[in-house]
Amino acid sequence: MSGELRSPKVEVKGLKVFFGKDEALRGITIDIAANRIFGVIGPAGSAKTTFLRALNRMNELKRDCRREGQVLIDGEDIYLPSCDPVALRARVGMVFAMPVPLPMSVYDNVAYGPRLRSGRSAVSEAPHNAIRGPSRSAKAELDELVKTSLESAFLWDEVKDRLGGSGLKLSGGQQQRLCLARTLAMRPDLILLDEPCSGLDPISTAKIEEALVILKARCTIVLVTNNTKQAARAADETAFFLMGELIEMGPTSAIFTNPADKRTEDYVTGRFG
């Protein structure tokens, strides 16, 4: 283990999440190493999504949500009062289970996040810029960012001629890759994916998985999936969740070929779930 000098990207310590009186997440402790795809599997209702949404503080948008325990990203406790959830979400990307393009053009979808950022800095740093509008070079920069983001999501070739068309007019698989591109445009170093391929055809799924494998060179990816085969294909490490508890985690090959826990074995071999 001498090679593992770097501290983990994400450290989750005794994380519990409650919705009202329901304890959805029951004390999870996990380290997620940088530049890996970390798979989370488990049957429906095992609080995989709640776990994911705890990593960018999306749970707290729901009413009656309470949390115990710590989540550290790059060694920083994201639940300290000094941590701004808005800034946190800008650097932790998230892709949802259902493809949700915003009702605007393909280009505007990808540019949504970067524009928020530039809009804010224009206002706070140079008020006169906000009136004159973005300069030509800023526009070219944004064009380039949109292009590279779409390329990284393997969507550029399909949409380069209709960037001005509505994002809602794309097919389901294209929409989900658009959502991935939109997240990538924020240049996140941690990406959370919540069953990103649950409604997609095998070809779109393959494209997204391909994109993820390339992306892990520059970011850390947490991939929640209902599809155990997807975890087996794409994840470096896999955690098995059941009823809000972490049953087992380890290298993906170990989880799938030699699970320590009987319940893990039953799940990955398809005996339940």
Next chain:
Amino acid sequence: MKVHKISQYAAVALLGGATLFTLAIVAFIIGFVLEKGLPQISLEFLFSKPKDMGREGGIFPAIVGTLLLSAMAIVVALPLGVGTAVYLAEYTRETRLTRAIRFGTDCLAGIPSIIFGLFGYIFFVTTLKMGWSLLAGAFTLAIMVLPTIIRTSEEAIRSVPQPWREVSLSLGATRWETVRKAVLPNALPGIITGVMLSFGRSIGETAAVIFTAGSSFRLPKSAFDSVRTMAVHFYILAREGISSEKAYGTAAVLVIAVLAVNILTYGLMQRFIARRAR
């Protein structure tokens, strides 16, 4: 014939009949007013001042007064109404307080317009010393249409799909940025509908403005001048028995204006829907 078939035909006949009856009433009223009033309408009628208390001449100042008053009312009510709707829909959770606010708005919507007129007279005209004026009338109308704008805007905002908000927030937008960029643009058709309906209602309102905007014939030179709306003009002409021809002429212009606003609203809605589907 089987019983369920008979009842089926009976239901279609009854429901269809009810629809037809409603349409017939609308057509009759509009037809009646237009038949009596259209012959009175000419360019001169539209663009000249009334003479001899309205027995002769036109209704130009009333048209200007009506449009100014309604537009000013919307200018006042729009930010207040949409602001309240955004607050209720986006910034509060369903509590006893929000239910009380909503109940209050509904009560406000149910108050007869003459009461608004009375309130406007006492508060704006007398207490705030605005006198009979565009300003006092506009504020009074604004309060009157506020519930419509709040409720239609709130409905429109709530109908924006929740995932769009989550996506926006997950991309690092603040709540306010999310409201501005992801919610309001998509709630716009609904908000505009409420605004246009309110505008139409303001155009036709009589009781709330007669005590607050007054009934001056003259073209207003400032917001503190009194104006006479078409509805008030019609009311005075008919009530005082000044000229039933001119009264019908005014009524016809009023009806056409309200119809035009409604048709415009409908057209705008269709365009918005078409654009969103593209």
